[in-house]
Amino acid sequence: MAVTGGAAMSDASKQFEYLLRLGDNALVLGQRLSAWVGHAPVLEEEMATANVALDLIGQAKSWLDLAGQVEGEGRDADWLAYHRDAWDYRNALLVEQPNGDYAMTIMRQFLFDAFHLPLLEQLAASGDERVRDIAAKSVKEVRYHLRRSSEWVIRLGDGTEESHRRTQAALDELWRFTGELMAADAVDQAMVEQGLGADLEPVADAWRQRVDQVLEAATLERPGEQWMQQGGKQGRHSEHLGYILAEMQFLPRAYPDARW
Amino acid sequence: MYSQLVDTGAKGKPSREGMSPEEAAFQDRIDQDITVEPRDWMPEQYRKTLIRQISQHAHSEIVGMLPEGNWISRAPSLRRKLILLAKVQDEAGHGLYLYSAAETLGVDRQELLDALHSGKAKYSSIFNYPTLTWADIGAIGWLVDGAAIMNQIPLCRCSYGPYARAMVRICKEESFHQRQGYEIMLELCRGTEEQKRMAQDALNRWWWPSLMMFGPPDGESVHTQQSMAWKIKRHTNDELRQRFIDQTVPQAHYLGLTLPDPELRYDEESGHWQIGEIDWSEFWRVIQGDGPCNRERLGARVRAYEEGAWVREAARVHAEKQAARRAA
Ligand SMILES: [Fe+2]
Ligand SMILES: [Fe+2]
Numbered sequence: 001m002a003v004t005g006g007a008a009m010s011d012a013s014k015q016f017e018y019l020l021r022l023g024d025n026a027l028v029l030g031q032r033l034s035a036w037v038g039h040a041p042v043l044e045e046e047m048a049t050a051n052v053a054l055d056l057i058g059q060a061k062s063w064l065d066l067a068g069q070v071e072g073e074g075r076d077a078d079w080l081a082y083h084r085d086a087w088d089y090r091n092a093l094l095v096e097q098p099n100g101d102y103a104m105t106i107m108r109q110f111l112f113d114a115f116h117l118p119l120l121e122q123l124a125a126s127g128d129e130r131v132r133d134i135a136a137k138s139v140k141e142v143r144y145h146l147r148r149s150s151e152w153v154i155r156l157g158d159g160t161e162e163s164h165r166r167t168q169a170a171l172d173e174l175w176r177f178t179g180e181l182m183a184a185d186a187v188d189q190a191m192v193e194q195g196l197g198a199d200l201e202p203v204a205d206a207w208r209q210r211v212d213q214v215l216e217a218a219t220l221e222r223p224g225e226q227w228m229q230q231g232g233k234q235g236r237h238s239e240h241l242g243y244i245l246a247e248m249q250f251l252p253r254a255y256p257d258a259r260w
Numbered sequence: 261m262y263s264q265l266v267d268t269g270a271k272g273k274p275s276r277e278g279m280s281p282e283e284a285a286f287q288d289r290i291d292q293d294i295t296v297e298p299r300d301w302m303p304e305q306y307r308k309t310l311i312r313q314i315s316q317h318a319h320s321e322i323v324g325m326l327p328e329g330n331w332i333s334r335a336p337s338l339r340r341k342l343i344l345l346a347k348v349q350d351e352a353g354h355g356l357y358l359y360s361a362a363e364t365l366g367v368d369r370q371e372l373l374d375a376l377h378s379g380k381a382k383y384s385s386i387f388n389y390p391t392l393t394w395a396d397i398g399a400i401g402w403l404v405d406g407a408a409i410m411n412q413i414p415l416c417r418c419s420y421g422p423y424a425r426a427m428v429r430i431c432k433e434e435s436f437h438q439r440q441g442y443e444i445m446l447e448l449c450r451g452t453e454e455q456k457r458m459a460q461d462a463l464n465r466w467w468w469p470s471l472m473m474f475g476p477p478d479g480e481s482v483h484t485q486q487s488m489a490w491k492i493k494r495h496t497n498d499e500l501r502q503r504f505i506d507q508t509v510p511q512a513h514y515l516g517l518t519l520p521d522p523e524l525r526y527d528e529e530s531g532h533w534q535i536g537e538i539d540w541s542e543f544w545r546v547i548q549g550d551g552p553c554n555r556e557r558l559g560a561r562v563r564a565y566e567e568g569a570w571v572r573e574a575a576r577v578h579a580e581k582q583a584a585r586r587a588a
Contacts, residue, residue, distance in 0.1 A: 027338075031333060034332045034333060034341075034345055035332075035333060037325065037329045037332060037345065037348050037349070037352075038325040038326045038329035038348070038560065038564070039329075039560065039563070039564040040564065040568065041564070041565075041567070041568020041569075041571035041572055042568060042571070042572055043322070043352060043355060043356055043359075044356070045568075045571075046325070046349070046352040047349055047352050047353060047356070050345055050346075050348065050349035050352065051349065053345055054342060054345050054346060054349070057338060057341055057342055057345070058342060060338070061338045061339075061342075064338075077338055078337045078338055078339075081338055082336075082337075101567070102568065102571045154578070155574060155575050155578040156571070156574050156578075158578055158581065159573070159574025159575065159577050159578040160570065160573055160574050160577050162570050162573075162574070163570055163571070163573070163574030163577075166570070247333050247334060248333060248334065250334050251334060251335075251336035251394055252336055252337075255452065255454055255455070257452050258336075258451050258452050258454070258455050259447065259451060260336035260337050260340055260394070260444075260447060260448075260451075
């Protein structure tokens with residue numbers, strides 16, 4: 001389903017929007033994940049969660065630096081991360097959803113990773129060299145993210161009665177945020193035309209295939225057809241993002257003259 | 261230190277008289293700097309003392325993730341966020357190596373964690389203080405990791421092989437942490453008036469607790485001599501504390517900060533910085549559970565453990581199902 005957002009933008013500003021989406025997804029999810037550090041169910045998971053968060057925040061930095069470069073107004077990744085309000089953030093609604101229990105965190109991660117990997121695989125063949133470089137590096141990291149989150153969904157789905165119930169509940173809760181990931185709007189279409197961005201149709205195919213396969217192994221039931229929430233990619237977020245940013249941006253906002 | 265109060269089961273200086281032939285042979289090997297390995301015979305008290313020391317150290321790494329983890333979400337730049345996240349992740353890794361080193365002595369991680377969660381096992385008093393501003397992240401790296409290195413470098417030559425080897429890996433990372441912490445302080449001290457105030461305030465709050473990390477003064481440290489004879493401790497608490505002071509005072513001056521000790525002075529004759537009296541009543545209070553954050557820290561660990569129980573159980577049950585399927 002095409003959303004009309006971005007139809008009237010210039011090519012450069014569409015590129016900027018597109019790069020913000022890539023960067024903001026990684027940043028917001030990395031920020032969410034890092035809240036587990038010190039509180040994970042087992043020590044090995046402290047390390048693994050921190051690893052994924054590190055990868056994502058590193059990727060966010062690369063995408064946002066490139067966004068700033070494309071924009072050409074002298075704004076770098078830090079400026080973009082710390083000085084935009086929620087309406088200027090372009091992440092999907094899925095990644096800003098609360099951590100919840102470990103099943104919710106794992107399911108959110110899996111549903112995102114299953115989208116993120118085929119997306120990056122296409123971007124690693126982008127016509128834009130800068131995009132290609134960042135994507136090629138990120139693909140290696142995200143391949144591991146998807147393997148890990150798939151394994152955990154299977155473990156929890158096909159674990160105990162309790163873990164199954166929690167994981168199914170997480171899936172049911174988050175399903176409505178998955179449609180947006182693969183719903184192409186004018187920005188996505190323009191990026192495909194320019195040879196810079198990814199075609200979301202094959203991404204959606206890969207996503208469905210992966211999700212079906214993992215849910216089956218996890219003995220989880222795929223939720224039925226339902227209304228898909230949208231808006232994050234165009235800057236209309238859930239209530240959660242404001243709080244994430246309030247916390248994340250506190251220091252640079254409170255001390256605007258300081259360097260850190 | 262990370263293991264501030266380790267009971268060796270023996271007070272005062274150990275004597276050769278009264279040692280069994282096995283114990284005497286063991287002590288001979290220690291005296292010749294021959295490393296003890298897990299399969300070697302060792303006195304029961306040596307084994308127990310090491311378990312206490314290593315597990316206190318491991319618990320400190322894990323509990324130590326909390327005060328710094330508190331600032332990951334608020335780190336003021338993406339670079340600082342990445343560095344802090346990586347640092348806290350390193351500490352989790354240190355915990356893992358150390359639990360593994362302890363396991364070579366015949367305990368398992370579960371027993372050690374149970375002892376932590378029940379409040380029976382100790383961890384370093386330093387982690388029971390709050391991190392109130394971003395400067396605390398600088399001060400912890402500079403002072404707390406700095407003090408940890410001071411204590412741990414000699415432990416790289418500790419008589420027990422697995423512990424010594426774990427310390428070698430850990431020390432490399434701790435020195436990164438210390439540099440990164442000092443760099444945060446430098447940036448703050450070169451910054452705005454508010455940033456300087458933040459840095460000074462953090463030093464004021466972390467200085468004395470950092471000095472307490474080395475444990476009680478030698479006169480009250482009844483287990484030091486036995487630990488030194490076994491070479492699981494290489495220097496006394498006061499020696500290490502003095503080294504730390506001598507290293508750190510000039511660093512504070514370089515930052516343009518004032519140490520919160522009106523009696524601090526340089527003694528020309530000995531070449532050492534002399535400090536005022538440490539408030540040992542504070543130390544004992546924090547060790548015994550009444551520091552500003554003891555309840556929060558232990559509470560957070562217990563909560564993570566309890567809330568994670570269903571996850572660990574699911575992983576266990578799933579692994580069993582998988583094994584059964586493979587066997588079928
Ligand atoms: Fe450490
Ligand atoms: Fe450290």
